[in-house]
Amino acid sequence: MARPKKEIDGSKVQQLAEYGLNNTEIAEYFNVSEGTIRNSFYEFLAKGRLNVKTKLRRKQIQVALKGNPALLIWLGKIMLGQKEKIETEGKSELTIIRKIVELGEKKLKTESKKNE
Numbered sequence: 001m002a003r004p005k006k007e008i009d010g011s012k013v014q015q016l017a018e019y020g021l022n023n024t025e026i027a028e029y030f031n032v033s034e035g036t037i038r039n040s041f042y043e044f045l046a047k048g049r050l051n052v053k054t055k056l057r058r059k060q061i062q063v064a065l066k067g068n069p070a071l072l073i074w075l076g077k078i079m080l081g082q083k084e085k086i087e088t089e090g091k092s093e094l095t096i097i098r099k100i101v102e103l104g105e106k107k108l109k110t111e112s113k114k115n116e
Contacts, residue, residue, distance in 0.1 A: 006032055010044040013037065017048025 008030050016026045023045065027034040037045070064071040076082040 006030065008032065008036075008041070010041055013041040014044040014048035014051075017045045018052045020052065 013026060013030075016029060021029070023037050024034045026045075027037045030037070060071060060075060064075050
């Protein structure tokens with residue numbers, strides 16, 4: 001006989017996702033399997049996580065626009081595709097040393113002598 005179905009409020013799942021809980025933690029909260037949460041409440045999970053990302057992004061922009069230089073630079077790189085130019089002068093030289101170790105046949109011969 002199957003267990004009785006638990007009544008789970010989708011808006012509560014969404015709220016917990018907004019708080020940053022992962023699927024396993026939400027499942028533990030409701031005392032159900034992670035698969036139940038993942039499969040039955042996908043839309044609520046997605047909406048909750050989108051809401052928290054939106055709030056976080058909005059807050060980052062507010063803080064940056066108040067004059068936080070580090071955040072201004074970081075958001076410029078992420079959102080505007082800005083990057084620092086690295087300029088080099090002169091000539092550069094790169095030497096690559098490659099060493100090939102041959103173990104194949106020698107190792108096999110040694111092992112076969114030990115086994116004999």
